[in-house]
Amino acid sequence: MIDTRLPLYQQLRDDFLHRIQTGEWSPDAALPSENELCESLGVAVGTVRKALDVLVAEGVLVRQQGRGTFLRRASFDASLFRFFRHEDREGRRRVPDSHILSRRGLQADAGLADLLRLAPGEPVLGLNRLRRIDGEVVLVEEIRLPATRFALLADLPIEEFGPLLYPLYERLCGQIVTSARESLAVATANAEIAAHLGIALGSPIVEIERLALDCTGQPIEWRRSWGRGDRFRYRVDIR
Structure with missing residues (x-):
């Protein structure tokens, strides 16, 4: 359950983690684009980007130039x-x-x-x-x-x-x-x-x-x- 007391970007970060964990977002495909997430969630692009930035910094996601954002896998x-x-x-x-x-x-x-x-x-x-x-x-x-x-x-x-x-x-x-x-x-x-x-x-x-x-x-x-x-x-x- 998302804690609504948290800042909105943190709530999005937790929501994105839940989507990954439940398989809603396939680990083999790129995540929806920032614009797609903004449109579906009704939030500003800066908020979505900040939530994704947190997950990248935590090592959960990785951005691939020209391809999108993916679940990170280490070898x-x-x-x-x-x-x-x-x-x-x-x-x-x-x-x-x-x-x-x-x-x-x-x-x-x-x-x-x-x-x-x-x-x-x-x-x-x-x-x-x-x-x-x-x-x-x-x-x-x-x-x-x-x-x-x-x-x-x-x-x-x-x-x-x-x-x-x-x-x-x-x-x-x-x-x-x-x-x-x-x-x-x-x-x-x-x-x-x-x-x-x-x-x-x-x-x-x-x-x-x-x-x-x-x-x-x-x-x-x-x-x-x-x-x-x-x-x-x-x-x-x-x-």
Whole structure:
């Protein structure tokens, strides 16, 4: 519900977010033009532009010269793989294939509930998967999703998940990931991770934890990925 006590541009910003969240505005098409919004809403162009400017500044929308305004999508797999050297036998960079190891219904413990903004004990869908290149496991992952938002994934045949999850979330469940927070840590491989990665028990590994958010800032996915320490690299540009 829109808070009518807010300035009009802020009310429009909230209304636009609602339209995106409910699917009224397709993520694959440009939003209506400023003039179209002014005409349909009966407000000044400056007010519409200010509301859109706020969503652009918040990273929800992006303006594309000559094309219009679109829902912003970050390249999340590119983000993850900037940390690891993932190449095939010919030295070409590759996005790994995905293999779901397990899928099960769980209850959120206190820590996960806090991250996903759920009540402790609420149902979550748990996925464990491997990422492979030419049959070699390069990442081990565990993923947790609010069960109510992702109910259609509970019975989806495993072979239909595909290599990338975010397009699947959007296509089947209407859940659009627009931003994420990542943290990195150094750890040592336990027996299960070592077996999957083909390394010795206790070998150094890199752990990447990600919390994915929708356009309103609501967390909709938590995941933890582990990769071999000898394939990890970190780069930052300091200006």
